[in-house]
Amino acid sequence: MNEITKLIIDATTKIMKDICTKKLVNEAEQGLWASELWDILADSGMITVAIPEERGGNGGGYADAFNILRLAGKYAAPIPLAETFLGNWLLNQLGGEISDEPLTFAYPNKNQLFRFQKNGEGWVVSGKARAIPWARFAKTILIFGQTESEHVVALIKKEHGHIELGQNLAGEARDTITLDHTFIKDCQVIPIEFEHVSNQLWHSGALTRIVLMAGATERVLELTKTYTTERVQFGRPIHRFQAIQQQLAILAGEYAAAGIAADCAVDAFKPGFQSKDIAMAKIRINEAAGKAAAIAHQVHGAIGFTHEHILHQYTRRLWAWRDEYGTETEWGNQLAHQIVENGQAGLWSFLTDKKSIGRIIEKKESV
Amino acid sequence: MTFTNQGHSFEAYFTIDLKFRILYYFDYRYDILIIGMLEGLKLTLGVILVKSLKLSIAHFSDRTDAVREEIRSFIRQEKENGTFEPKCDSWLSGYSPEFSRKLASRGWIGMTWPKRYGGQERSAIDRYVITEELLAAGSPVAAHWIADRQTGPLLLRYGTEQQKEYFLPKIAKGESYFAIGLSEPNAGSDLAAVSLKATKVDNGWILNGSKIWTSGAHFAHYMITLCRTSPLNPENRHEGMSQLITDLSAPGITIRPILLMTGEHHFNEVLFEDVFVPVNMLVGQEGNGWKQGMAELAYERSGPERFLSTFPLLEELVNTIRLKGDVYLMSQVSSIASNLWTLRNMSMGIAQMLEENKTPDLAAALVKDLGTQLETQVAELARLLVSSENMTVSDQFEKLKLEALLHSPGFTLRGGTTEILRMIVSKGVIGK
Ligand SMILES: Cc1cc2nc3c(=O)[nH]c(=O)nc-3n(C[C@H](O)[C@H](O)[C@H](O)COP(=O)(O)OP(=O)(O)OC[C@H]3O[C@@H](n4cnc5c(N)ncnc54)[C@H](O)[C@@H]3O)c2cc1C
Numbered sequence: 024m025n026e027i028t029k030l031i032i033d034a035t036t037k038i039m040k041d042i043c044t045k046k047l048v049n050e051a052e053q054g055l056w057a058s059e060l061w062d063i064l065a066d067s068g069m070i071t072v073a074i075p076e077e078r079g080g081n082g083g084g085y086a087d088a089f090n091i092l093r094l095a096g097k098y099a100a101p102i103p104l105a106e107t108f109l110g111n112w113l114l115n116q117l118g119g120e121i122s123d124e125p126l127t128f129a130y131p132n133k134n135q136l137f138r139f140q141k142n143g144e145g146w147v148v149s150g151k152a153r154a155i156p157w158a159r160f161a162k163t164i165l166i167f168g169q170t171e172s173e174h175v176v177a178l179i180k181k182e183h184g185h186i187e188l189g190q191n192l193a194g195e196a197r198d199t200i201t202l203d204h205t206f207i208k209d210c211q212v213i214p215i216e217f218e219h220v221s222n223q224l225w226h227s228g229a230l231t232r233i234v235l236m237a238g239a240t241e242r243v244l245e246l247t248k249t250y251t252t253e254r255v256q257f258g259r260p261i262h263r264f265q266a267i268q269q270q271l272a273i274l275a276g277e278y279a280a281a282g283i284a285a286d287c288a289v290d291a292f293k294p295g296f297q298s299k300d301i302a303m304a305k306i307r308i309n310e311a312a313g314k315a316a317a318i319a320h321q322v323h324g325a326i327g328f329t330h331e332h333i334l335h336q337y338t339r340r341l342w343a344w345r346d347e348y349g350t351e352t353e354w355g356n357q358l359a360h361q362i363v364e365n366g367q368a369g370l371w372s373f374l375t376d377k378k379s380i381g382r383i384i385e386k387k388e389s390v
Numbered sequence: 391m392t393f394t395n396q397g398h399s400f401e402a403y404f405t406i407d408l409k410f411r412i413l414y415y416f417d418y419r420y421d422i423l424i425i426g427m428l429e430g431l432k433l434t435l436g437v438i439l440v441k442s443l444k445l446s447i448a449h450f451s452d453r454t455d456a457v458r459e460e461i462r463s464f465i466r467q468e469k470e471n472g473t474f475e476p477k478c479d480s481w482l483s484g485y486s487p488e489f490s491r492k493l494a495s496r497g498w499i500g501m502t503w504p505k506r507y508g509g510q511e512r513s514a515i516d517r518y519v520i521t522e523e524l525l526a527a528g529s530p531v532a533a534h535w536i537a538d539r540q541t542g543p544l545l546l547r548y549g550t551e552q553q554k555e556y557f558l559p560k561i562a563k564g565e566s567y568f569a570i571g572l573s574e575p576n577a578g579s580d581l582a583a584v585s586l587k588a589t590k591v592d593n594g595w596i597l598n599g600s601k602i603w604t605s606g607a608h609f610a611h612y613m614i615t616l617c618r619t620s621p622l623n624p625e626n627r628h629e630g631m632s633q634l635i636t637d638l639s640a641p642g643i644t645i646r647p648i649l650l651m652t653g654e655h656h657f658n659e660v661l662f663e664d665v666f667v668p669v670n671m672l673v674g675q676e677g678n679g680w681k682q683g684m685a686e687l688a689y690e691r692s693g694p695e696r697f698l699s700t701f702p703l704l705e706e707l708v709n710t711i712r713l714k715g716d717v718y719l720m721s722q723v724s725s726i727a728s729n730l731w732t733l734r735n736m737s738m739g740i741a742q743m744l745e746e747n748k749t750p751d752l753a754a755a756l757v758k759d760l761g762t763q764l765e766t767q768v769a770e771l772a773r774l775l776v777s778s779e780n781m782t783v784s785d786q787f788e789k790l791k792l793e794a795l796l797h798s799p800g801f802t803l804r805g806g807t808t809e810i811l812r813m814i815v816s817k818g819v820i821g822k
Contacts, residue, residue: 192792256580266809313770320799321808324578325603328651328799335651342795350777 028087031069035091038063039098045333051101052194056160061102061125064091070107070123079121080111089234089289096238096344099336101195103127103157105231109224110165112294117213119178128165129155129200130228131176131221137168137202139175145208148177151201158198159186166200167217174217179210191347193339223295229305229348230288236308236344237285239337243319244278246334247271250323267322274318277311284308299373302358309351312341443819445739445753446746448515457516461523464496468529476528476702476786478793481695482800483656484530485609487564493524493531494564499538502745503546507554508562514745518738522694528702528790532606537561537568539693540686541614544633548674548682553635557612571601571615571636571660572683579810582627582680586617586662588634595619595634597642597665605804607645607658613638615667616679631679635671642666652796685749690805692740692754697733697761699801700768703790704730707772710783719775726764726771733761752818755811762801762808769794 024032042060051057064070072088074080088108095104106127113128115121129135129152137150150168158164158181167176184200191197251262251271261267288304316338320327327334349357365373468474468489477484493499501517503509524531542561545553560566577583586599597617607613613636620630638645642665647655674682704726711719737757743750772791776783802808 192796255576256578256583258580264809266812317766317798321802324807325573325657325800325803328803330649330651330653332651338799339651339796346773346777350774352774352777 027083028090031072031083031087032090032094034067035064035069035094038067038069039094039100043098043100045336048099048101048336052190054159054188057101060100064102064104065123070104071111071121073108074111074115074121078115080115085292085294086289089230089285089292092231093234093238093285096235096340097242099239099242099340103161105228105235106156106161109227109231112227113165113176113220113224114178114211116294117176117215119211119213122163124162125157125160126163126165126178127155127157127161128224129167131167131217131224133221136174137166137177139168139170139177139212141170142206145206146177146210146212148179148183148202148205148207151199153199154189154191154197155200157196158200159188159196164200166202167215167221170212173214174220175212176215176220177207177210177212179207183207183210191343193336193343195340195343219295222297225348226297226301227292227294229301229354230292232344232348233285233288233301233304233308236312236341237281239341239344240278240281240308240311240315243315243334243337243341244274246337247274247319247322250327254324261322270318270322274315274322277315277318281308281311281315284311299358299361302354302361305349305354306351306358309345309354312345316341443753443756445736445750446742447735448518448738448742450515450519451513454513454516454519457512458519458523460496461498461520465523465527465529468492469527474528474530476790477530478528478702478790479699479797479800480528480702481525481531481535481699482605482804483532483654483797484528485532485606486530487533487609489530490534490564490567492564494534494562499534499564500542500558500562503542503558503562507546508559514741515738518694518741522698522734525694525698526701526705533567533609534561534564535695536570536606536610537566540570540689541568541612543689544614544673544682544686547685548633550670552670553673557635566612567606567610569604569607569610569613569638569660571604571613573603574600575602579807581616581683584616584618584631585622586615588617588619588632588667590619591666594666594668594671597634597636597662597667599662601660601662603648603657603804604645604660605657607638607660608647608655610638612636613660614673616683619676619679628680630677631683632676633673633679633682634667635673636665636667637671640665640667651799684751687806688740688744688749688751688754691758691811692737692744692750694734694737696758696805697730697737697764699762699797700765700790700794701730703772703787703794704768706784706787706790707768707775710776710787722771722775726767729760729764733757733764737761752815755806755814755818758805759808759811759815765794765801766798769798 038060042063047057047060068081069091071080072083072091073085076082092105092108095102103125107125110126110128111121135150135152137148140147148168150166152166155164161181163178164181164184165176165178167174169175183205184202187199187201189197189199248271251267252260254261262271284304284307288300291298291300319334319338323332323334326332362370362373473489474484474486490499497510498520500507500509501512501520502514503511505511538561542558545557557566572581574584574586577585586597586601588595588597597615599617601615604613615634615636616631617634618630619632623629636643642663644661644663646659646661648657648659650656708720708723711723736753740750740753740757769791772794776787
């Protein structure tokens with residue numbers, strides 16, 4: 024680990040520990056915006072990591088951003104960090120403007136495209152998109168759509184749309200936005216190659232959930248480990264029982280597997296290009312998430328099933344995140360195609376060859 | 391060990407494993423397996439009673455079929471009238487006194503009990519059919535569930551005449567609900583650590599201490615409270631416990647909600663501060679509480695609620711796949727369906743045996759272990775299958791999936807954790 028990486032991890036850990044408390048996470052679920060957490064991260068330059076300084080970012084590489092995100096997962100940070108990273112990276116790539124305000128995007132799904140009509144100085148926009156992470160707290164939102172001639176992405180202000188509140192099963196904001204012949208005067212509308220951008224976001228979106236889950240799994244292991252030394256039954260701490268030891272060992276294995284899968288997927292990440300790593304890591308971590316959550320609850324007994332206890336802030340997120348950007352089944356199908364395409368070379372070559380990774384073009388339409 | 395496969399035509403089967411110096415003798419007349427282990431010149435023998443895992447097959451009479459038709463048309467009618475929306479885990483979280491009273495008015499609570507106590511003197515299998523139909527439909531049966539399932543049988547077995555006459559008819563009318571007062575902050579799996587103190591006074595006891603995780607204490611009228619009527623004897627911790635019927639509206643009782651991680655109010659903390667319980671509220675014998683409590687467990691663990699908590703989701707999943715017409719996806723449901731079929735047969739076998747006054751504790755623990763694993767699997771299967779093919783699902787499907795998932799941690803904890811059940815089973819199998 025180099026100096027800078029260590030610095031980022033230490034600083035983020037401290038911020039998360041100090042500010043992202045159980046209370047803050049619960050309050051966010053009740054609809055409160057965690058402004059202090061966002062502002063401190065922004066002031067520390069954590070929001071615009073992996074964008075060159077000359078483009079208005081804070082420099083650093085993607086791995087740094089994913090390290091920050093992993094800690095956000097570990098502390099259940101109720102902010103659109105993943106979305107702002109991806110949104111800004113996309114804007115940067117398309118030559119748009121970067122900021123460290125909360126930003127989110129409506130996933131570019133074929134069946135929720137907005138219609139754009141040029142009207143003098145601005146655009147008239149109509150459409151509806153669902154399950155937008157943290158839309159209610161965002162300053163700006165990237166929406167995808169079509170003009171008469173091409174596909175575009177536009178950066179609109181939240182106020183331009185009508186927001187309906189929704190949430191995922193972890194209580195994280197997943198809102199719906201509707202625009203109905205809304206006239207928007209000055210907004211960036213940038214032409215895009217739709218398939219490419221949508222698939223890019225599908226892959227990088229999955230990677231954000233991968234690292235978030237890796238972080239949450241770590242927290243779940245820590246909580247569980249601690250609990251087994253504190254809870255006494257039959258006159259001894261429960262970690263002295265073999266059944267509990269077995270559970271802990273399985274949980275530790277899932278944590279280790281999740282960690283390496285996330286590391287490798289981050290390592291292989293190159294925006295706009297696909298490799299098998301994200302697919303495999305998502306499948307493996309989704310499985311780890313399910314197992315880890317179940318074991319943690321089992322070991323915690325009834326107390327872990329209560330709202331009062333902190334465990335559910337992580338287990339519910341694991342359950343939610345494993346279904347965002349593709350379940351095991353969805354990624355399994357994609358991987359299956361890749362294996363078939365690898366042809367006679369076979370599975371061993373698929374697993375081991377350092378194949379040059381290809382530009383994403385393949386279709387993928389569900390989120 | 392392969393003896394069961396090979397031995398069908400033999401009365402007994404005998405084998406020696408030379409490598410491990412183990413000798414097996416299986417006798418089909420008595421269903422016992424004798425294992426001998428040779429260490430040097432010493433032969434150690436162990437006997438396993440295989441019988442305790444053998445279950446009866448339950449048979450339905452024509453009358454039972456009629457009962458099934460009756461309950462099904464009742465449920466259909468109620469759903470059409472919009473009385474309830476199917477829910478996962480409805481026996482725990484579907485509270486509706488109106489629904490309970492409707493069931494009672496049709497004679498479906500306390501069905502097997504003697505008529506003089508408000509029962510219908512129907513068979514355990516008839517009762518089984520009623521309960522499984524209600525659960526499969528996800529109907530709101532939580533209010534009376536515990537009273538019907540275990541308080542009634544407990545009182546019939548150990549209660550005084552006065553208790554039976556007083557409580558049973560009220561339960562059967564769907565008007566009197568009970569809670570289970572076993573767990574305490576320091577007594578979860580280690581139930582023998584119960585410390586709620588009952589001090590003997592004239593005409594009764596004074597209770598001080600607390601119970602925790604008490605399901606439905608906020609709506610139940612009474613609780614069967616396991617407490618210490620004699621101080622703890624470290625040599626035999628099971629001694630000195632008694633079961634007292636506690637009126638939950640008695641002075642000195644405070645009931646505090648403990649919210650589930652979903653925010654729902656389901657269980658509670660019940661605090662006792664100098665609570666008087668009259669002497670006639672003792673169930674069975676003073677000091678016999680542990681044994682009596684354990685006897686309830688076969689009822690508590692073997693019923694259809696141990697594998698049907700997520701059935702409403704499974705039904706909705708099957709519907710969704712059927713509408714899509716995808717046979718391959720449907721084939722993925724087959725394993726769960728076969729497992730369910732097996733568990734149901736085991737569970738009915740136990741119901742049958744309970745009626746014959748047998749105590750198939752081991753099998754009951756197994757039904758709970760296998761059944762609760764299956765309940766959890768259903769939620770996993772649902773999310774994986776439905777995500778496979780851009781399938782459109784109903785809001786109802788999403789709702790049931792959420793309920794199934796978010797309630798799943800409780801399945802393998804309540805009523806004895808998986809770890810504890812497996813210890814019971816393995817001890818039983820080894821014949822200790
Ligand atoms: C939804 C729900 C409803 C409930 N309703 C009621 C109710 O109405 N009335 C009531 O009295 N109780 C109720 N309970 C409590 C339930 O019975 C207890 O949760 C259960 O007995 C476990 O106790 P615990 O939660 O204290 O866990 P603990 O006993 O602390 O166990 C923690 C972990 O350690 C394991 N463990 C403990 N001892 C051993 C050992 N010797 N060997 C191996 N592993 C061990 C357990 O299996 C578990 O995984 C309810 C619980 C739930 C979740």
